[in-house]
Amino acid sequence: MTSLVSSQRAGLSVIDAVAMLVGVVIGVGIFGLPPLVAQHAGSAELYLALWLAGGLVMLIGALCYGELGAAHPDQGGEYHYLSLAWGPQVALLFAWARGTVIQTGAIAVVAFIYGDYAQRLLPLGEYGSAWHAASVVVALTLLNVLGTRESRRAQVFFTGVTVLALLTVVLAGLALAEPQPSIASNAPAGGSLAGMLGMGMVFVLLTYGGWNEAAYLSGELRNPARNMSRVLLIGTAVVTAIYLLANLVFLNIFGLDGLRQSDAVAADLMSIVAGPRAEALLAMFVCLTALSTLNATLFTGARVYYALGRDVPLLAFIGRWNERGATPVRALLLQCVLTLPLILFGALSANGVETMVAYTAPVFWLFMSLVALALIRLRQRQPWVRRPFSVPLYPLTPLLFAATCLGLLYSSTLYAGSGALLGLLVLGAGLPLLALQRPQAVEQGEHAE
Numbered sequence: 001m002t003s004l005v006s007s008q009r010a011g012l013s014v015i016d017a018v019a020m021l022v023g024v025v026i027g028v029g030i031f032g033l034p035p036l037v038a039q040h041a042g043s044a045e046l047y048l049a050l051w052l053a054g055g056l057v058m059l060i061g062a063l064c065y066g067e068l069g070a071a072h073p074d075q076g077g078e079y080h081y082l083s084l085a086w087g088p089q090v091a092l093l094f095a096w097a098r099g100t101v102i103q104t105g106a107i108a109v110v111a112f113i114y115g116d117y118a119q120r121l122l123p124l125g126e127y128g129s130a131w132h133a134a135s136v137v138v139a140l141t142l143l144n145v146l147g148t149r150e151s152r153r154a155q156v157f158f159t160g161v162t163v164l165a166l167l168t169v170v171l172a173g174l175a176l177a178e179p180q181p182s183i184a185s186n187a188p189a190g191g192s193l194a195g196m197l198g199m200g201m202v203f204v205l206l207t208y209g210g211w212n213e214a215a216y217l218s219g220e221l222r223n224p225a226r227n228m229s230r231v232l233l234i235g236t237a238v239v240t241a242i243y244l245l246a247n248l249v250f251l252n253i254f255g256l257d258g259l260r261q262s263d264a265v266a267a268d269l270m271s272i273v274a275g276p277r278a279e280a281l282l283a284m285f286v287c288l289t290a291l292s293t294l295n296a297t298l299f300t301g302a303r304v305y306y307a308l309g310r311d312v313p314l315l316a317f318i319g320r321w322n323e324r325g326a327t328p329v330r331a332l333l334l335q336c337v338l339t340l341p342l343i344l345f346g347a348l349s350a351n352g353v354e355t356m357v358a359y360t361a362p363v364f365w366l367f368m369s370l371v372a373l374a375l376i377r378l379r380q381r382q383p384w385v386r387r388p389f390s391v392p393l394y395p396l397t398p399l400l401f402a403a404t405c406l407g408l409l410y411s412s413t414l415y416a417g418s419g420a421l422l423g424l425l426v427l428g429a430g431l432p433l434l435a436l437q438r439p440q441a442v443e444q445g446e447h448a449e
Contacts, residue, residue, distance in 0.1 A: 012220050012221045012222060013222055014221075014222075014227050014230055014231055014234070015156070016156065017221055017227070017231040017235075018231050018234050018235050018238070019156045019160075020296045020299065020300070021210075021211060021231060021232070021235035021239075021296075022163065022235055022238055022239060023292040023293060023295065023296040024210035024211070024293055024296040024297055024300070025058075025208060025209070025210045025211050025235070025239045026163065026239060026242060026243075026289070026292070026293075027110060027210070027289055027290065027292070027293035028110065028113045028286055028289055028290055028293070029206060029207035029209070030207055030243060030246055031265055031286070033203045033204070033206055033207045034207075034247060034250055034259060034265055035259055035260055035261075035262050035265055036203045037050055037051070037200050037203045037204055037207075038256055038259040038260040039260050040197065040199045040200035040203070041197075041200055041256070043256070044251050044255075044256045046197070047247070047251070047256060047259075048244070048247060048248070048251070050197065050200045050201060050204050051204055051243055051244055051247050052240070052244065053201065053204070054201065054204035054205050054207070054208045054240075054243075055208070055236065055239070055240030055243065055244070057201075057205060057208070057401075057404055058205075058208050058211050058236050058239065058240065059233075059236045059240075060397055060400060060401045060404070061211065061212065061368075061372075061401050062211060062232035062233060062235070062236045063229075063232070063233075063391045063392065063397055064371075064372055064375050064391055064397060064398050064401050065212060065228075065232055066228055066229035066232045066233070066389050066391065067229075067375060067387060067389055067390055067391045068081050068371070068374070068375055068378075069221075069224060069228035069229075069232075070224055070226075070228040070229060070387065070388045070389040071378070071385055071386065071387045071388070071389075072084060072378070072385070073221070073224040073228070077212075077300070077303060077304065078094065078098075078212070078304075078367065078371050079091050079094055079095050079098075079304050081371055081374045081375075081378070082094050082367070082370060082371065082374060084374070084378055084381075084382070085370075085373075085374035085377040085378050085381070086370060086374065086377070089434045090370065092312065092430075092433060092434055093427070093430055093431070093433075093434065094304075094367050094370075095304055095305075096427070096430030096433055097363050097367060097426075097427050097430065098301075098304050098367075099304065099305060099334075099335070099338060100338070100426055100430070101359060101360055101363045101364075101423050101426050101427060102360050102363060102364050102367075103297070103301040103304070103335070104301075104335065104338045104339045104342055105342060105356045105359055105360040106209075106210075106297060106356075106360060107137065107294065107297055107298065107301065107335075107339045107342075108133070108339055108342035108343050108345075108346055108356055109356045109357065110290050110293050110294050110297065111133035111134070111136055111137050111290070111294060111339070111343060112129060112130075112133045112343065112346050113286065113290055114132065114133060114136050114286070114287055114290035114291065114294065115128070115129035115130060115131070115132035115133035115136070116129045117283040117286040117287050117290070118132040118136075118283070118287055119132055120280070120283040121280065121283050121284070121287070127347055129347070130343055130344070130346065130347035133343045133346070134340055134343050136290075136291070136294060137294070137298070137336060137339055137340065137343070138336060138340075140291070140294050140295050140298050141298055141332050141333065141335070141336040143295070144295070144298055144299055144302070144327060144332050145327065145329050145332055145333070146327075161288050161292070163238075163242065167242070167245075170242075170245050170246055170249050198407065198408075198410075198411045199411055199414075201408065201411070202361070202408060202411045202412050205408060206357065206361070207243070208239065208243070209364075210293070210296075210297065211232070211235065211236065211239070212368070212371075226388060226389075228389065229389040250265060253272060254268070298332065298335065298336075301335055302327075302328050302331040302332040302334075302335050303328065303331070304331075305318050305328070305330075305331035305334050305335060306318065306328035306331040309330075309331065312433075317330060318330045318331050318334050342356070358420060358423075359420075359422055359423045359426075360423060361408075361412035361420070361423075362409055362412045362413045362420040362423055362424060363423045363424065363426075363427050365405050365406070365408040365409035365412055366405075366409050368405040369402050369405035369406050369409065372398050372399075372401040372402035372405055373398065373402050375391065375398045376395055376398050376399070379394075
């Protein structure tokens with residue numbers, strides 16, 4: 001599989017790519033998942049340790065992706081790595097999973113959270129949230145169709161506003177809120193300590209989720225051999241610092257027990273900081289945060305459809321690149337078409353967001369473990385490939401990352417229950433597509449590399 005990077009297409013700077021990465025990761029999860037993490041931590045110290053551990057896992061993964069992205073830059077990201085390491089059939093199955101489970105489910109979740117808060121600002125009736133969600137997916141898809149330049153400019157703006165707003169809330173919380181008195185915390189509900197902490201990590205890493213999306217930027221990054229590791233390391237440091245600051249504020253304001261009992265930590269926080277105007281301010285903040293995440297996720301998500309179209313002859317229509325806008329227009333439109341039915345499902349479901357999380361997590365961690373092991377396999381199969389950035393402490397780092405992914409696969413399957421089964425069934429439904437795979441794809445990829 002040949003690399004499609006060209007000087008015309010590789011237009012993203014380090015700042016552009018870091019903005020994409022931070023925009024994908026820092027989202028509405030930081031105001032939705034901390035209470036769930038607190039329910040699985042026995043003390044404030046363990047609670048903060050879970051968030052720090054999440055940053056370390058993100059860093060380990062970022063180092064692995066730094067080598068993969070620098071050595072094998074391609075718009076297909078993980079699809080490309082899996083194809084080179086494990087063959088085109090595994091890559092095709094990943095593309096199916098990403099298009100039907102992982103990416104579209106994640107887009108629908110964020111779109112619905114946007115819709116819930118946009119509905120407070122501009123009510124549109126009984127199904128207003130769904131209308132807002134569908135509208136924002138269509139609008140941001142059209143923005144990306146216009147071109148990469150327009151999308152990345154919007155992303156820098158959205159990310160800047162999101163980080164500034166979150167830091168403002170954090171600083172206001174530290175300065176204005178009355179801290180809770182230090183009291184002994186009740187232990188979380190039953191289960192072994194390892195099991196409880198494992199469940200806590202599932203929620204933490206859902207909040208950190210999205211950092212791997214930077215893999216899809218490598219094909220359009222200026223000088224990816226030098227800059228890919230910079231993007232991942234800078235992005236990881238920014239995200240971890242902001243998350244730790246935010247959670248220190250939550251503990252300072254609510255205490256661990258209060259945080260466990262909060263149904264809407266963001267609303268409670270803004271009520272303390274902003275008083276009667278809290279609801280509108282919160283709605284505006286969450287909408288901006290969701291726009292940042294959605295724009296970056298739509299941008300990166302379409303690249304896997306584009307890569308898929310290159311390798312499956314019957315799907316070649318989605319593997320065309322629009323040179324004028326420097327963007328995969330057909331892949332973006334297909335992604336939009338596949339996401340809208342999930343929004344409809346969310347509108348008709350009592351717990352659409354929760355079901356989507358359960359639906360996506362096990363499949364996601366399954367393929368993440370294969371990507372981690374792909375680094376080792378590619379070093380063995382292609383020792384001649386130039387690796388401008390090499391992961392430190394090899395092979396311990398990729399093995400540790402793979403083991404973490406497998407542990408999260410196990411934990412998320414236990415948590416998700418029937419939702420996990422449904423996601424795995426949809427994954428299995430893609431097996432017949434393997435017959436469509438172009439057989440010479442691996443040989444082409446190895447020759448090109």
